[in-house]
Every structure is written in structure tokens, then in C-alpha cells.
Amino acid sequence: MAAVGIGGTGASPRVLGLVTEAYGGTGGIAQYNRDFWDALARVPGLGALDLLARRGDGEGAPARIRLHRPRPGRTAYAATALGLAAALRPDIVICGHLFMAGLAAAAARLGGARLAVQLHGIEIWRETGAVRRAALERADLALCVSRDTRARLLSATGLAPERVRVLPNTVGEDYVPGPRGEDPGATRILLSVGRLDAREAYKGHDAVIACLPHLLAGGHDVIYRIAGEGDDRPRLEALAQARGLAGRVRFLGAVPRPDLPALYRAADLFVLPSRGEGFGIVFLEAMACGTPALGLAEGGAVDPLGGLGRAVPIGTLAESIAAELARTAGGRDEAERRALAGRVRARFGRPLFEEGVAHALARLGAGPALPAAHPGPHA
Numbered sequence: 601m602a603a604v605g606i607g608g609t610g611a612s613p614r615v616l617g618l619v620t621e622a623y624g625g626t627g628g629i630a631q632y633n634r635d636f637w638d639a640l641a642r643v644p645g646l647g648a649l650d651l652l653a654r655r656g657d658g659e660g661a662p663a664r665i666r667l668h669r670p671r672p673g674r675t676a677y678a679a680t681a682l683g684l685a686a687a688l689r690p691d692i693v694i695c696g697h698l699f700m701a702g703l704a705a706a707a708a709r710l711g712g713a714r715l716a717v718q719l720h721g722i723e724i725w726r727e728t729g730a731v732r733r734a735a736l737e738r739a740d741l742a743l744c745v746s747r748d749t750r751a752r753l754l755s756a757t758g759l760a761p762e763r764v765r766v767l768p769n770t771v772g773e774d775y776v777p778g779p780r781g782e783d784p785g786a787t788r789i790l791l792s793v794g795r796l797d798a799r800e801a802y803k804g805h806d807a808v809i810a811c812l813p814h815l816l817a818g819g820h821d822v823i824y825r826i827a828g829e830g831d832d833r834p835r836l837e838a839l840a841q842a843r844g845l846a847g848r849v850r851f852l853g854a855v856p857r858p859d860l861p862a863l864y865r866a867a868d869l870f871v872l873p874s875r876g877e878g879f880g881i882v883f884l885e886a887m888a889c890g891t892p893a894l895g896l897a898e899g900g901a902v903d904p905l906g907g908l909g910r911a912v913p914i915g916t917l918a919e920s921i922a923a924e925l926a927r928t929a930g931g932r933d934e935a936e937r938r939a940l941a942g943r944v945r946a947r948f949g950r951p952l953f954e955e956g957v958a959h960a961l962a963r964l965g966a967g968p969a970l971p972a973a974h975p976g977p978h979a
Contacts, residue, residue: 612647619696624656721878746900777890796830804873890937
């Protein structure tokens with residue numbers, strides 16, 4: 601594909617990224633940023649790619665990306681970001697989180713750069729504030745991880761719809777079906793993966809714990825594994841203890857990224873009844889490993905679950921988990937698991953994500969000339 605420069609000049613556009621964390625960071629937003637910048641590094645015709653994060657050690661960053669030393673403090677980060685914008689004179693500033701939108705808009709104004717802002721979900725559910733709202737409305741492009749996030753952004757701002765694009769998460773190539781790695785016998789394994797942050801109690805771990813007595817009474821011999829660490833763990837442990845479920849709820853702590861595919865494969869059902877997901881990359885990770893996934897029909901979780909997993913009302917959670925366990929009671933159907941993984945790749949695989957990033961650059965006046973956008977989740 602032939603590359604074009606800003607405004608069709610043929611120059612190689614320079615890109616400055618401002619993110620909370622990416623390489624060496626943890627969580628879904630850090631993963632999205634890594635995927636996005638990995639894709640940027642593969643786009644032909646771009647000039648310098650500079651990335652400033654607040655946190656992270658830079659592990660795994662492509663050689664083409666110039667990483668600047670992380671600045672965890674707000675003042676130091678803002679000063680560094682504006683200094684880079686003044687020195688580098690980027691053509692495009694990419695803001696990786698709404699909380700940085702005001703700073704990113706100021707950095708873009710310094711050199712007349714075009715501005716793109718990424719929206720991940722729950723941050724746009726709250727009142728944005730005048731500064732962030734103004735920055736969003738100044739943006740040349742807003743990239744949203746789900747249709748729900750896009751709808752909320754359009755409702756909260758005066759952005760024109762054509763400047764708001766859905767670019768959902770993708771899933772790593774190592775999330776694939778494979779051997780279970782253990783034989784739990786007749787015991788069925790439920791799994792949730794995510795931070796146990798008291799500020800994110802909406803993730804729904806407590807709701808799954810509350811379902812266990814119903815499942816056990818219905819004859820389902822279940823174990824509930826929770827992968828993740830955070831300050832909400834003591835509350836959840838106390839809840840399991842109070843319900844007499846301490847032996848049924850297993851807290852695994854923080855699981856290293858390379859170990860997650862095997863953890864997903866070992867589960868019979870991935871369940872995360874979150875009431876505040878902007879998207880939910882963990883649903884994709886589980887299903888790409890062939891494991892069925894179940895969440896709530898709320899927020900952005902509908903996008904990864906629609907047509908692939910199950911999105912149910914909160915009031916039917918226990919019955920829905922029981923029904924899914926009953927459906928697969930005859931044993932693991934490996935052909936079905938491979939088919940599920942294939943459908944996930946077809947909708948959210950890396951090539952489609954990279955195409956979406958290239959289309960985003962084209963809308964900013966940079967990157968390769970492309971045909972019309974794919975009619976799927978990136979539209």
C-alpha cells in the first residue's frame with residue numbers, strides 16, 4: 601500500500617503518544633495501548649513514533665518506537681509532555697486516556713498537530729468536566745472500544761458522529777485452544793480474571809460468589825477461581841468465608857501474563873458479571889482459548905459477547921451459569937472450542953485491528969490509502 605503524508609504532502613507524519621501505561625504495564629488499557637502502538641509501528645510511511653507513559657518499564661516495545669522515561673507525577677508528566685510537543689513538533693498527538701485529554705489538546709495546539717483521543721469505557725460514563733469536554737470536542741478523531749462507549753461519548757459531547765470511530769480490542773496470538781493441563785474430574789471450574797480494586801467492585805466477583813449456593817444445591821460440583829489482586833480481596837475473602845464457601849472460592853492472586861492462556865483453557869466457563877465494562881478484553885481472551893464466556897447484557901460487554909458468548913440480565917445470573925454448565929455437562933467438545941476460537945479471530949483478530957488502526961490514521965490524513973472501512977465492529 602502506498603503511504604501518504606499529512607494533507608497528502610508525502611511527508612512522513614510524526615506521532616507523539618501520551619498514555620497512562622503501555623509496555624510493562626498491566627490491565628486492559630495497557631494491553632490496548634500496546635496493541636495500538638504495535639500496529640502503528642507496522643504502518644508504512646510514518647515518521648518518528650514517540651511514546652510517553654506515566655508508568656511501565658517499556659518491556660516488549662518495538663524498536664521503531666522511541667520510549668521516553670516514564671513520569672508518574674502529574675506535574676512532571678505534564679511538563680515533559682509539553683516539552684516533547686514543543687521540541688518534536690509532532691503532526692499527530694494520540695491521547696491514550698480521557699484523563700489526559702486536556703494535556704493532549706494543549707500539546708497538539710503547540711505545533712498545530714491533529715489530535716486523536718482514545719476512550720475505553722467507564723471514564724466517559726461520569727461527568728467529563730469542562731476542560732476534558734472541550735478537549736474532546738477539539739479532537740479530530742475519537743477512538744472508542746465499543747458501540748456503547750461511542751454512544752455515551754456522542755451523548756456527552758458535541759462531537760460530530762463522523763469523528764467518532766469504534767476500534768475494539770484485539771486478542772494476542774498466544775490465546776488459542778489447547779490441552780486443559782489438569783483433570784479436575786467431575787468438578788466444574790468457573791473463572792474470573794481482573795483487578796480486585798475496591799473502586800471497581802462493579803466487576804461482579806461478589807455476584808458470582810452469591811450464585812455458588814444455588815449452583816451447589818442444583819447438583820453442580822463447582823470451584824470458582826479468581827485471578828487478580830487488589831484491595832478488594834479481603835472483602836471478597838470475608839464474603840466467601842461468611843457463606844461457608846472458603847473451600848469453593850480460590851484466590852489465585854496476580855497471574856503472570858504468559859500463564860493466562862493455560863488458566864483460561866482449564867476453566868469450564870469464564871464468567872464476569874461486570875456492570876461497568878467499556879469492552880472486556882478478558883471475554884475475548886477466554887473465548888480465543890475456546891472457553892465459553894458469560895457476562896451481563898450491559899455496557900460495552902455486549903460487543904465481545906454478542907454472537908460469541910452469553911450476555912444475560914443480572915437477575916438471571918445464577919440460572920444462566922447453571923444452564924451453561926448443564927449444556928456442557930457431557931464433557932469438553934474440542935471441535936466446538938476450536939470453532940469458538942475461530943469466530944473470535946474472525947471478528948477481533950490482529951489483522952482486522954491493524955486495519956482499523958490504519959483507517960484511523962487515514963482519517964487523520966496519514967498512513968496508507970485504504971478501501972472503505974470493514975463493516976464489522978470497526979465501523
